[in-house]
Amino acid sequence: MKRHQETVEAVKKYIESNIDDAVSPDDAAKEVNYSLRQLNRIFSFSTGITVSEYIRWRKLVKSLFELKYSERPVIDIAVKFGYESQESYTRAFKENFALNPGEYRKTKQQVRAKNWHINQFIHQSAHSALNEGLFRFGNVDNWIIVKPDRIFISARRNTENLPPGKFYDICMEEGIMSKIGSLPNVITICGAYFPSKDNSGLCFGAEVEGNYPIELLREFEIIHVPQSKYVVFNYPKYPIENHGDAIYSTWHAQKKYDYTAQGLQWNLKKMPVFENDDDELGYILFFPASDMSVENESV
Template sequence: MDWLARMNDALDYIENSLDEEIDYKEIAKAAHCSEFHFSRMFSSISGVSLSEYIRRRRLTRAAFDIQKSDIRIIDVAIKYGYVSSDTFSRAFQKVHGITPSQARNNGVQLRAFPRISFQISIKGDTEMAYRIENLDFELKIAGKSKPVKTSRAFKAIPTLWNTAKKDGFLQQLKDMSWENPKCKIEGILGVCGKEAAITDEEFSYFMGVRYDKKAPAGMEPLVIPASTWAVFPNVVDAWQRLYSEWIPTSGFELANLPCIECYYGPKHKPRHELWVPVLPK
């Protein structure tokens, strides 16, 4: 399966670069995927963030180097990207529970985090409803951008919306969203990674509505080019299954654009959808 081979190619690049500077763009390139989507895909499937995985693999290799040779601790630290022996020692102790110098002693217990490999897993006992939407016009959106830590996204984003409800911003978006309906992506929008790029630790979450006029005071504009979208009901379920179940077998690739969470008004069914930019293979 092409998808499986590409994901493992990305892991090969990481493994071969643990003692060098790792370029996240090159990881995504090996997977034939955007940085934004690869980072989310990796953490969704593996259960650990990309940066944390790299950190664990480097510190696993560092422990092997220390035990197998008389290499200086500072040289090991530099080899695996640490600027000082102190920062390396703290990171090493956090993972292994002992200091690098203690790791030289016979009989000490260390923790090895093995390399991840992606394999086919038998799933799909529950169907995933979806549809394909082709929007042949630019999506012009007005709203506000907020930083979100990737590891806390599922908790942080509802908090952002609760705050928007309390301070009146959500009502302002509702009033704007029904002024001039144009397509099926009407409603309150949460754009995940407005620059279509994501750092491993943090991304921008843009809260807004489709709006063709000039963005009101206090808001900023966001324009997303015409694209094809795979649309899934139920945002939470879609996020949980998108990367591990739908993408590998869909015949589509992820486009280098952000995903959009769309929350509709009362009585609309479904109440919310996840819009995912895609390209046919």
């Protein structure tokens, strides 16, 4: 099973590296020295879909982001992602997203496909959109709060030093998000950046009250987080394909925030940064701060 999974991951990596070219299922099979029939058996066993479906749906989702963030004509986007004509592309787009490419480009309304895999691809592409320069600025609210003593439950550390989006995708694939979500009285399921010298500071877990019953947390790493001020930056509720917009806008707003005007400074040496992507509240960044009266911290 492990060898087959490695083959599937190698095929995915090959397809992603060549998604903008005329990559085909046969190309993918040759890359790993399998016949297409053999590869489809392995790929479908591991993912539930064939190599052809993977390529077709990944290209459709990539085209969605091109429509949203570029000014390229629809026909050019259709050809780029392997459609024979604008009409065939429009049919595929409407079949999966219930509106045609022109309507989506004009309205920018949220799309949600009936196909589970396509929605997963949208989520993955939203994570990678930042690296491809696909984002736009949006409005970010901010305010100051004080968090009391908390316990952060770390279910997984980013010891591989993966990009945050990829790290969170793996946490979902490994069932870690579901495991954390089953705990009672969790305040927030989130990622947290803890001060770290070995680049393993990013953790995924949850925040609970400081007096949470420790006996319920025996299988997790427990990190006590003392009371601290936080500046909260919030990009309000948004469609998933705007994930790049939300992340970039929020972190940009944090960098531009005038801490000095509020009598504050960063407090990164002692306190973690929390981030949470909430279906109702949007993307939220909790950035630790301390009063200027405290010994200055290098930023």
